[in-house]
Amino acid sequence: MSLDPATVRRIARLARIGIDESDLPALQRELNGILGWIEQLNEVDVDNVEPMVGTGHAALRMREDVVTDGDAREAVLSNAPDAAGPYYTVPKVVE
Amino acid sequence: MTYLIEGRDGPWELVVGLEVHAQVISRSKLFSGASASYGGEPNTHVSLVDAGFPGMLPVINRECVAQAVRTGLGLKARVNLESRFDRKNYFYADLPTGYQISQFTHPIIGEGAVEIELVDGSTRVIGITRLHLEQDAGKSMHDQDPARSFIDLNRAGVALMEIVSEPDIRSPEEAGAYLRKLRMILRYLGTCDGNMEEGSMRADVNVSVRKAGEPFRTRCEIKNVNSIRYVMQAIEVEAVRQVEIWESGGSVDQETRLFDPARSETRSLRSKEDAHDYRYFPDPDLLPLVIEEAWVQELASHLPELPDAKRQRFQDEYGIPRYDAGVLVAEQPTADFYETVARGRDPRLAANWVIGDFFAALNRTGRTIQDSPISAEALGGMLDLITDGTINGKIAKDVFEEMLANGETAAEIVERKGLRQVTDTGAIDAAVQAVLDKNPDKLAEYRSGKDKLFGFFVGQVMKAMAGKGNPALVNEALKKVL
Structure with missing residues (x-):
């Protein structure tokens, strides 16, 4: 599998990362290197093997349905670059 | 009856599938301990998990x-023990x-079915194709400030069930009919309040058209429609729009659209460049969700009687x-109210009164069955007086109005x-004679003649007796004399 420059540009756009056209060849090389390395895994025959998603007791622990959190607006808004009263604010987004 | 869109070149068939987002009734959120209740002060039902x-x-x-x-069981669907x-x-x-x-790839609920009438x-x-659990997003407000959008994360992370129908x-x-039935089932189950105005149930509508016998053509998805009437409109x-495109030699693009009820049209929502590419991958923070068959059985054993079964039972048991x-x-x-009225009484008489005068009274007074001015017991008490001959049907209407007005019992x-x-036939005969x-x-x-x-x-006889004559006896007495 090999990525062309257009795909690299698209991946960057989907991830909202601004990149310079001049950086494209280097990024393309790096990403293709990573993909090529990962592709070695295809050499392993995993037919009839259940996918492993974790180690040990691989099941989700559940919590009871009780309210234990919230009412912490100051903490929640503490890292906001911009806020107005009780709200986060962001540059206007209207579709 | 088949619904067809008449195009220039003949009829077109409609193909629709619905994705319903139903907010789960729970105290806290799907993945955090913050409150899931509606309407708190902005950003107070938010934990640091929800805020990312x-x-x-x-x-x-x-x-x-x-x-x-529970919802999966109510939809007669397969429950996946691992998702x-x-x-x-x-x-x-x-x-x-x-x-x-x-x-995405392993939902908690698989195929099911909903019968509509x-x-x-x-x-x-x-x-039903599937039902899966997911998080709701926060709320954006765009009209508070000329340059900024305001964000409230109270709803962010509240559990949603996305229920996907087959096309x-x-x-x-x-x-x-499908949406109404689904909402009825969710409400019976107590898993979603089904309130579309408040947004706790919303629908994405997939629409395509085709000529009879054809495979599916390209569909468009109309996002976030928030009432049943709007879904239908x-x-x-949208179907008419697509027929026009196909018939003028064009082709329909697969895209997301929104419905504008004021202008009764759909409009493209996202540019093609941003077409869905969600880059799904397994969440590394979460292990597989494994549930026990025994737990599913236990939940099944506590399910309430669902609408279809209840309707059948009402027909069989009460003969209505x-x-x-x-x-x-x-x-x-309403069903509970009716059963209280009908228990130990004439179930048809009970059905007539509940559906007739009682519903009309609720409408007139703007009340609901939950805060009904007349209790089921009180209405039943009035029916008892009709059945034992204390009052006749006409007087009962007046008594009912009095009960409505001042809350007294019928007796x-x-x-x-x-x-x-x-x-008393003597009194009736006397009244009959007086009228003649x-x-x-x-x-x-x-x-x-x-x-x-x-x-x-x-x-005239009933009037002379102030409406209190036993109608059967009055008829009888008149027939005898006349």
């Missing part, structure tokens, strides 16, 4: 899982983590018509106003 702070880990809420399982969570990646200001935790009485089965729907009417106008049974089971509180009103029905004496001309007409005047005499 670094290092915060999601922990799943057992009740939300139970609600999804998984994936990240659906997209950027929007009210999604702090940059991804929504959802279930149409106006003409026919029924159809609409297939089995063939008309706007079927779409409406959106389908209608299918239509009446359908009206009575539409809302669970109290009958006693206070002396409305007890007169069954007063109307010799009418009596002559009647005798000369004007049979219709019988009704006049009944009316």
Whole structure:
């Protein structure tokens, strides 16, 4: 599998990362290197093997349905670059 | 009856599938301990998990899982004992983590079915493809400031069930019937309040058209339609739009659109460049969700009786018509009310009063069955007085109005106003004689063959007796004399 420059540009756009056209060849090389390395895994025959998603007791622990959190607006808004009263604010987004 | 869109070159068939987002009823959120209740002060029902702070880990809420399982059982669907969570990646200001935790490849609920009934009485089965659990997003407000959007994360992370139907729907009417039935089932189960105005149930509508016998053509998805009426309208106008495109030699693009009810049209919502590419991948913070068959059985054993079963039972047990049974089971509180009234009484009389005068009274007073001015016991008490002959049906209407106005029991009103029905044949005969004496001309007409005047005499006698005469006895007495 090999990525062309257009795909690299698209991946960057989907991830909202601004990149310079001049950086494209280097990024393309790096990403293709990573993909090529990962592709070695295809050499392993995993037919009839259940996918492993974790180690040990691989099941989700559940919590009871009780309210234990919230009412912490100051903490929640503490890292906001911009806020107005009780709200986060962001540059206007209207579709 | 088949719904067809008449195009220039002949009829087109409609193909619709619905994705319903139903907010799960729970106290806390799907993956955090913040409150899931509606309407708190902005950003107070938010934990650092919901706000997407670094290092915060999601922990799943057992009740939300139970609600999804109950819903699956109610939809006669397969419950997957093992399911998984994936990240659906997209950027929007009210999604702090940059991804929504959802279930993509392994949903908790698989195929099921919903039976719908149409106006003409026919029924159809609409297939359910799947149901999965996912997080709701926060709320953006764009009208508070000229340059900024305001974000409230209270809803971010609240559990949603996305319920996906098969593309089995063939008309706007079927779409409406499906949504109403689904909402009824969710409300019976207590897993979602089904309130579309508040946004706790929303629908994405997939629409395409085709010529009879063709495979599916390209569909468009109309996002976030928030009433059943709008869903039906959106389908209608979108289908017409697509037929026009195909017939003018164009082709429909697969895209997301929105419905504008004010202009009754759909508009493209996202540019093609941003077409769905959510880059789903398994959420590394969450292990597979594994549930026990025994737990599913336990949840199943506590399910309430669902609308279809209840309707059938009402027909069988109470001998009331299918239509009446359908009206009575539409809302669970109504069904419970009816059963309280009907228990130990004439169930048909009970159905007539509940559906007739009682519903009319609720409408008139703007009350609901939950805060009804007349309790089921009180209405039942009034029916007892009809059945044992204390009052007749006409007087009962007056008594009912009194009960509505001042909350007295029927017995109290009958006693206070002396409305007890007169069954003393001597008194009735006397009243009959008095009426005949007063109307010799009418009596002559009647005798000369004007049979219709019988009704006049009944009316006059009842009037003379202030409505309290036993109608059967009055009729009998009149017949004897005339």
